[in-house]
Amino acid sequence: MRERLSDLENAGAQLIAVDPHEAWPAKHFLREVGIIDAGDVRYPLLLDPAQVVSAAYGVTSQMRIHTELSNRPTTFIIDCDGVIRYERRAKTFSDRPTPDEILAELQKLR
Amino acid sequence: MRISSSSLAPFCCVLAACFTQARGLCAEDASEPHAIVEAFTQTWDEAAWGPTQNPGRPGYMRPLDDAGWKARMKAFQALVKAGPESAGELRRVLQEGSPPERILAAQVLGFLRSKESGADLARAAEHDADPAVRLYAVDSLAMLGGRAHEELFRRLEQNEKNRDVKRHLAYARERDGAALDDTVIASLKQWDAQTIDSARLGQSAPDFELASLSGEKVRLSDFRGKKPVVLVFIYGDT
Numbered sequence: 183m184r185e186r187l188s189d190l191e192n193a194g195a196q197l198i199a200v201d202p203h204e205a206w207p208a209k210h211f212l213r214e215v216g217i218i219d220a221g222d223v224r225y226p227l228l229l230d231p232a233q234v235v236s237a238a239y240g241v242t243s244q245m246r247i248h249t250e251l252s253n254r255p256t257t258f259i260i261d262c263d264g265v266i267r268y269e270r271r272a273k274t275f276s277d278r279p280t281p282d283e284i285l286a287e288l289q290k291l292r
Numbered sequence: 293m294r295i296s297s298s299s300l301a302p303f304c305c306v307l308a309a310c311f312t313q314a315r316g317l318c319a320e321d322a323s324e325p326h327a328i329v330e331a332f333t334q335t336w337d338e339a340a341w342g343p344t345q346n347p348g349r350p351g352y353m354r355p356l357d358d359a360g361w362k363a364r365m366k367a368f369q370a371l372v373k374a375g376p377e378s379a380g381e382l383r384r385v386l387q388e389g390s391p392p393e394r395i396l397a398a399q400v401l402g403f404l405r406s407k408e409s410g411a412d413l414a415r416a417a418e419h420d421a422d423p424a425v426r427l428y429a430v431d432s433l434a435m436l437g438g439r440a441h442e443e444l445f446r447r448l449e450q451n452e453k454n455r456d457v458k459r460h461l462a463y464a465r466e467r468d469g470a471a472l473d474d475t476v477i478a479s480l481k482q483w484d485a486q487t488i489d490s491a492r493l494g495q496s497a498p499d500f501e502l503a504s505l506s507g508e509k510v511r512l513s514d515f516r517g518k519k520p521v522v523l524v525f526i527y528g529d530t
Contacts, residue, residue: 196519204472206463242358256524264497266496268493
């Protein structure tokens with residue numbers, strides 16, 4: 183989605199990412215994808231190390247061991263009235279909406 | 293009449309379920325550290341955790357119908373709220389508990405920021421047989437702050453075989469002696485446990501305010517009436 187940010191902006195939507203870590207792991211991950219300066223992230227990358235927001239959204243972080251393949255990302259689309267209009271709670275690592283699917287869901291809100 | 297153990301089994305299961313439920317109800321209000329850990333253990337279904345789908349990467353997948361995470365989250369908060377009083381019990385659990393108990397103990401000790409736990413966490417980070425316990429012990433040891441364990445992190449990073457624990461040893465070094473922030477601990481203590489798993493399709497999104505990586509505070513409801521939000525939780529179940 184990061185690569186398609188301008189499409190999302192053109193659709194009038196705001197991307198917000200929530201990371202259940204402290205700043206150091208978050209910066210480490212960004213460096214791995216080539217972002218050296220955290221200021222270069224063009225969307226709010228919110229830190230939730232107490233995992234309280236994640237828990238409210240039913241997203242749990244129970245590290246048995248931190249493997250990418252046990253990661254199940256979750257996506258919500260919240261409309262202008264603050265109502266959840268779309269959710270995708272991944273069952274596997276690769277179970278996530280494509281940018282096109284997200285843009286199509288945003289179109290439906292119009 | 294001879295009663296075979298197999299004919300008793302269903303009855304025992306029902307009895308065990310009632311017992312667990314009753315214990316669970318009492319434990320909901322438990323504030324004493326030992327009782328909190330006990331309550332967590334009662335609700336944790338270890339057998340439901342399966343191996344990861346990648347044979348080359350040992351580890352566990354959380355069961356899809358897992359209900360244990362809520363009790364775990366509540367135990368996490370309750371133990372942190374109990375404060376220094378929890379530390380003694382958790383240091384014992386870190387030594388003697390089952391793997392899920394040791395993982396929880398290692399995680400909570402970081403949030404308690406109890407310097408006295410340093411030696412216990414260092415021992416777990418180096419010697420625990422379960423990589424997840426080592427990983428949390430490394431995180432928590434780093435959360436205590438200071439540079440006392442820098443040399444240990446460096447040495448363990450060289451010797452650690454598990455790739456994920458190795459990564460966390462790198463994070464521990466990169467935080468450069470910074471302790472876990474007070475605001476993180478406060479947000480866990482103040483968290484309203486009633487809001488757990490409250491996000492539902494077609495309903496109002498639970499509001500929140502979090503700090504971004506660049507330090508700016510963002511509140512979800514600030515976008516209300518302005519634009520739709522695509523909210524992505526980039527890690528889960530890890």
